[in-house]
Amino acid sequence: MVYDNLVPFSFTKNGIFYFERRVPTDLLRHYDTRKISYSLRTRSAQVATTRARRAADQLDEYWYYLRCKDAELPGKHRLRMTSSSVQAAPEVAIGDAVLLSEAVSIYLKQKGHGRPVTFHRAAERSCGYVIDVAGDKDLRGYTKKDANAFRDALIKRGLSGSSITRIFGTVRSVTNFAASEAGVSFNNPFSGVYFDRQAGVQEREPLVGEVIDTVQAECVSLDDDLRWLVALVSDTGMRLAEATGLALTDLVVEGDCKKVIIREHPWRRLKTAGSSREIPLVGKALWAAQRIHFHAAGQVHAFPRYNRGQLTNANSASAALNKWLKPMVPTGCTMHSFRHSLRDRLRAVECPSDIVDQLGGWQTNGVGHAYGRGYPLEVLAKWMRKLV
Known part of the structure; x- marks a missing residue:
């Protein structure tokens, strides 16, 4: 980043001119940032000068408007309501x-x-x-x-x-x-x-069985926290943000009832109310959950690297994992494709659609489906085991 003294309110980055203007202190409450910055889309100093001055003039005009709006009307204390002013008033009061x-x-x-x-x-x-x-x-x-x-x-x-x-x-x-x-x-x-x-x-494409097998084999071979996250999603169909924001206690790997509990946390909200659910752990998802517990050292989160701040950084996980997946999957496929694949895999074993909806956290049509607590985990596990 190089600031340019010849072109007002600008700096250059890789030869491209960018506009930059700090928001006045008295107007900060109108903004969610302290400065306005964007590309002027030119390498020409002459063009950049014209565009920067135009942008600065527009901002000055708008800031003047904001200040006038906030200020008291001059001479307001001398105003009197007359019959003519009442008749000329708009249908809806200014307030x-x-x-x-x-x-x-x-x-x-x-x-x-x-x-x-x-x-x-x-x-x-x-x-x-x-x-x-x-x-x-x-x-x-x-x-x-x-x-x-x-x-x-x-x-x-x-x-x-x-x-x-x-x-x-x-x-x-x-x-x-x-x-x-x-x-x-x-x-x-x-x-x-x-x-x-x-x-x-673009239509989101599901992954076919052979591709899923290849990806899961690579996960087992590399055996690190990123690959555990991929494996966990691959055989549960969770949304990536749901998996990334799991607490360690959400992964139950002991006893007869091995499952992942998807629930809201202060660091990660769920997309919908129906997203709260339990999914039986089978296949490589169970392997990943066991590896996470084996390497856990008193940690709160299942994936600490994406939960270092107050909120889960699912976008960072998405960028890293999609980059790793790209050479192994067809064009257009991403981490979200595992979620599409789960529905196809459950269809292939003739799983009832309302069970599919419960496993994926999808909304099921019809008033009757809102009654009761849904299928017990044992029934869900029976269908999930058919996938592997």
């Missing part, structure tokens, strides 16, 4: 106006308690995209034209249809909730926006 940035705060304050940092980031990032495109307006100020421009901007970013669907869903949730909390009548323009939801979406 009822809710900016999108305020809507995010309302949403996170009410619904963000106890939710993971990803929940907060999704709301802030998704609505931040809207503000970048259409500005920070009162919720009723957004139009279908703004929503369509927002869609076009996301498509221009190269996002897949599934990512755009997720972002729009977050924006709708934030705006609908905030409008409801504020008692604002709101026809949401971000509903019913058309785009190709399948654009750029």
Whole structure:
């Protein structure tokens, strides 16, 4: 990183110019970072200068707006309500106006308690995209034209249809909730926006039996904590984040009831309420659990290297393991492919679908499936043993 004195508010990295501007101290409460930094996408000092100055001017203008919004109106104490001013007032009082940035705060304050940092980031990032495109307006100020421009901007970013669907869903949730909390009548323009939801979406491919056998053999050969994690996922179908965040006590390897208990921990939440479950340990998953216990030295976590902070770092595990898997698996397959494979493997032994759903933590359709505690572990173990 080299700071460039000729181009304002910039530095270079590998020859590329980057914009950087520190957020003023009095406006830090509006941001989740102390500085704004992004690529100017050019190696030309002349082009970078133009783009950096434009960005700086835009920030100065917006920061002026934020300061004015927070400041007292000059001469406010001299104002008097006259008949003309009452007649000219809008249908909804000014106090009822809710900016999108305020809507995010309302949403996170009410619904963000106890939710993971990803929940907060999704709301802030998704609505931040809207503000970048259409500005920070009162919720009723957004139009279908703004929503369509927002869609076009996301498509221009190269996002897949599934990512755009997720972002729009977050924006709708934030705006609908905030409008409801504020008692604002709101026809949401971000509903019913058309785009190709399948654009750029890649189907997740399951792994076939021969590939799984090859990967598991390599796990046994290398016999370290990373390979234990792969082996554990391969014969349980757990989500990688579920496995990475296991406590040592979640792996029960003694007695007749060998199992992994998937439950919520302070360092790792579960994706859904139905994700809490028990899976019998069989095959290489049982081998991995036994190896973890054999090498444990009073540790709390099954995989300490990914639990050094307050939260489980499943993204780091995903990057490392997918890189290791890549030469051994077909193109497009990842660690998550083991989860798809489990469903196919259970289908192959004619396992009932509601047992498959219970083992994988998938939602089963129908009201009746919500009654009772599900199948006992002995029944689940009978079907899991058929896989190996």
